[in-house]
C-alpha cells in the first residue's frame with residue numbers, strides 16, 4: 001500500500017510516518033508544507049481530500065506521538081507543541097494496547113472500552129470529523145487494524161462498519177459480517193452457561209466442544225483470577241468445555257488437554273484451612289496428608305459449601321488453586337501435589353468449571369506466591385487402585401514439610417530440605433526432585449540474571465508481586481534495609497542542619513507546569529487524579545513525581561531576607577512516575593520510596609558546597625553501608641537535569657550484567673526555580689536577590705543494586721551494616737540431644753551476641769529441620785549462621801559459618817561474640833573489596849572508536865578523552881552508532897522498545913577524579929581537542 005500525503009509541518013508528518021512504519025506500509029511521497037501554522041491539517045492522501053477538524057489533530061497527534069515515542073528508531077527530530085491532555089488520554093487508551101507484545105485480557109478490556117466509546121460516537125457519523133475521512137480516521141483505523149492483527153476483535157457494529165469504510169480506502173482487508181455473526185452465536189452459547197456454570201448440566205445437553213477462550217472476550221476480561229494471572233505475565237491458555245463436576249466428568253469433557261487437577265478445601269479444627277491441589281490420580285487421604293504435614297492431633301474434613309463460598313469466593317465444583325486469590329486474610333494454607341510439579345502444563349478451573357486454564361506448575365506456584373501464600377509441595381502416593389502398586393505413606397519432599405530437624409528422616413532429608421550439594425548442576429537437581437527446587441533459587445546468577453534476580457527477591461522475602469504492573473510490596477526484610485539507610489542518613493543530616501519535613505503528595509496542574517524545562521520530557525510519566533467517586537474533579541491534580549513544584553511556592557512564602565537562608569529541608573516520601581518500559585522491582589517501579597533534599601542559599605558557592613555534601617552522603621550509603629563502590633562525577637549537558645544548572649551523580653557498576661546504574665543525584669539548580677517561583681530575598685546590602693538552590697535524591701533502587709551486586713547462586717548476601725539480622729543461631733537437634741538441651745545453650749549464646757550490639761535471632765522452630773533453616777537464612781543473606789549441635793555443646797563451642805565466602809570456623813564459646821563482632825567489619829570490608837576489584841577489572845581506557853563497542857560488549861566501563869560536556873549531538877551520535885554497531889555484531893535488527901535496557905553506550909559521568917589529559921589528546925569520537933575524560937558504559 002502506498003500513501004501520498006501532505007502534512008503542514010515536519011512535526012505533523014513524522015508521527016504519521018512512524019505509524020506507517022509500524023504498520024509496515026510504504027509512505028510513498030511525503031510533502032511537507034511548513035507554511036501552514038494552523039492546528040488543523042491539510043492532507044492529500046490517496047483516496048482522501050482535505051480536512052480540518054479539531055478531532056483529527058487531536059487523535060492524530062496524540063496517537064502518533066505515542067506510537068512514535070514507543071519506538072526510538074523513529075526519526076523524531078522535530079517536536080511538536082501538543083496539548084498534553086490529548087496525549088494523556090491517548091496514553092490511557094491506545095498505548096497499553098499498542099505497546100503490548102501479546103494481546104492479553106487487560107489489553108482486551110482497554111480495547112473493548114475504546115471500541116464502545118468509538119461506537120457511540122459513530123452512531124450518527126460515517127467519519128470522525130466531517131463528511132469525509134481525515135487524519136484522525138487514518139490513525140484510528142490503522143490502530144484498529146493493528147489490534148486486529150494482534151488478535152483483538154471488533155465487537156461493535158458501528159465500529160466494524162467504520163473500519164470497513166475507511167479501511168477499504170487504506171487497503172485493509174474487510175472485516176466480514178458472517179464471521180461476526182458466527183462469533184456472536186458462539187458467545188451466546190457460552191453466555192447461556194455462564195450464569196449457572198455451577199449447576200449440573202441438563203441431562204440431555206450435548207457436550208460442548210473444546211475451544212480456546214479468546215482473552216479479548218468480555219467474559220475472560222471480567223474473570224478476576226485470569227486478570228490476576230495476566231498481571232503476572234505468565235503464559236497460559238484457557239479452554240472452554242462442558243461444565244464438569246467430578247474428575248470423571250472433567251476427563252470426559254477436557255481430558256484431551258492433558259494433566260488436570262482435583263482440588264480440596266479442607267478444614268481442621270486445630271490447624272485451620274487448607275486448599276489442596278493434586279493430580280486426580282493421587283491419593284489425597286487426609287490422614288496421610290496430616291501426617292505428611294507433621295500436624296499432630298489433626299482431623300481434616302471437607303470444608304462446608306458456605307466456607308467455600310465465603311473464604312474462596314467460588315461455587316462448589318469450580319475450585320482451583322487460583323481461588324486462593326480471595327484469601328486476603330492469608331488464613332488458608334496451600335498444598336500442591338509434587339506429582340503436578342513434574343508436568344509441563346497443569347490445568348485447573350479459573351473459578352468456573354466450564355473453563356480450564358493451562359499453565360506451567362512453576363507459574364501456578366508463582367500465582368499462589370503472588371497472593372502472599374506459600375505453596376507447600378507434598379508428595380502424595382498414587383491411589384491404591386493405581387497400577388503402580390501399594391500405597392506409600394506420603395513423604396515430605398521439601399524441608400519445609402519436615403517436622404523435626406533432629407529426627408532421622410529430617411537428617412536424611414537434609415539435602416532434600418533445600419541444602420545444596422556442591423558441584424551438582426541445578427538442572428540435575430531439578431530433575432531429581434522438582435519439589436525440592438521450589439524452595440531454592442532455580443536460576444544461576446551468571447546464566448539467567450533476570451530470572452535469578454526475580455527468584456532472589458521473592459525467596460528472600462523482600463518482594464511480593466502486586467496486581468498493578470510496576471508496583472511491588474516491600475516486605476519487612478527489604479523495608480528494614482530501607483529503614484537502616486534512613487537512620488544512617490538522618491544522623492548525617494543533623495550536623496548539616498538539614499531538617500526533615502513533609503509536603504502534600506498532590507500538585508496542581510498550573511504549578512507542575514510552571515517550570516517548563518523541568519516537566520518537559522517527563523510529562524508522559526506524570527499520573528493524574530481526575531475523579532472522585534463518579535464525578536470529575538474540577539481540575540485534574542497530579543501525584544508528585546518529584547517535589548520541586550510543591551515545595552518552592554512555600555519557599556517563596558518563607559524566604560524574604562538573607563536571615564531566612566540557608567533553608568535546608570529533606571523529605572522522605574513515595575513518588576509516582578508512570579513508566580512504560582518494562583518494570584524491574586526496586587530499579588524501575590511506578591511508585592518508589594526516596595529521600596529528596598531541597599535547599600536555598602544566599603550564594604552560589606554555598607549551594608555548590610551543599611551539592612557536594614549531599615553527594616558525599618550518597619557515596620556513604622553505597623560504599624559504607626551497602627559495600628558498593630561508586631564513581632562520582634558531573635553529568636554531561638545532555639544527561640543533566642534540564643530544570644537545573646548542573647547535575648552530579650554517583651555511578652555504581654553491576655558485574656553480572658556489565659551495566660552501570662545511576663545510584664543517586666545531586667543538582668545545583670542555580671536560580672532557575674527561584675525565578676519561576678518568585679523566590680527572592682533582601683541581601684545584606686538591602687538589594688533584592690534570588691537564592692541559589694539545590695535538590696538531591698536517593699531511592700529504594702539502592703536495595704536492588706545491592707541485591708544484584710552481592711547476591712550469589714544461593715540467594716541474597718547482605719553487608720552486615722544493613723542486614724536486618726546479622727547472626728542466626730540454628731540448633732542441630734538429635735534424638736539424644738533435643739531442643740530441650742540445645743535451647744538454653746543457644747539462648748545463652750544469643751545473649752552474648754546481643755550484648756555486643758549484634759542483631760541476632762535464635763531459630764528454635766521445631767517444625768523445620770536444620771537443612772531447611774540453613775537454606776532459608778542463606779537465601780535471606782544473613783551474614784553469619786552459628787550452628788550448634790550436640791558435639792558443639794560437649795566441647796563448649798559453636799560453628800560460625802560466613803555467608804559471603806562459605807567459610808566455616810569452630811569457635812570456643814568464650815570470645816565468640818567478640819569474634820563475631822569483629823567479623824562484621826571484616827565481612828563488610830571484604831565484600832566491598834571484592835566488588836571494587838571486579839569493578840576496577842572492568843574499567844578500561846579507550847582512545848579510538850574501533851575499541852569502543854568491543855569493550856561495551858565485554859561489559860566494561862570505558863573512560864575516553866572527550867571534546868567537552870556541551871557536545872550533545874555528538875554524544876547522541878555515539879549512543880546511536882554504538883547501538884547500531886553492537887546490534888550488527890550480534891546479528892540483531894533492532895531492540896525491543898519496551899526493554900528497559902539498551903546495548904548502546906551512554907555517558908555515565910565526567911568523573912571528579914580525572915586522569916591526566918596530555919596536551920594534544922584528541923576526542924576519541926570527534927577527533928577534536930579533548931577537554932576531559934568521560935566515563936561511558938551500558939546502563940540501566
Ligand code: 87F
Nearest residue numbers: 518522525545546577596665695696697
Ligand atoms: C518525572 C516526572 C515529572 C525526574 C520526573 O533528581 C518530573 C520529573 O523533575 C523530574 N523525573 N525529574 C527530575 C527530578 C529532579 C530532582 N528532584 C529532587 C532529583 C532529586 C530529588
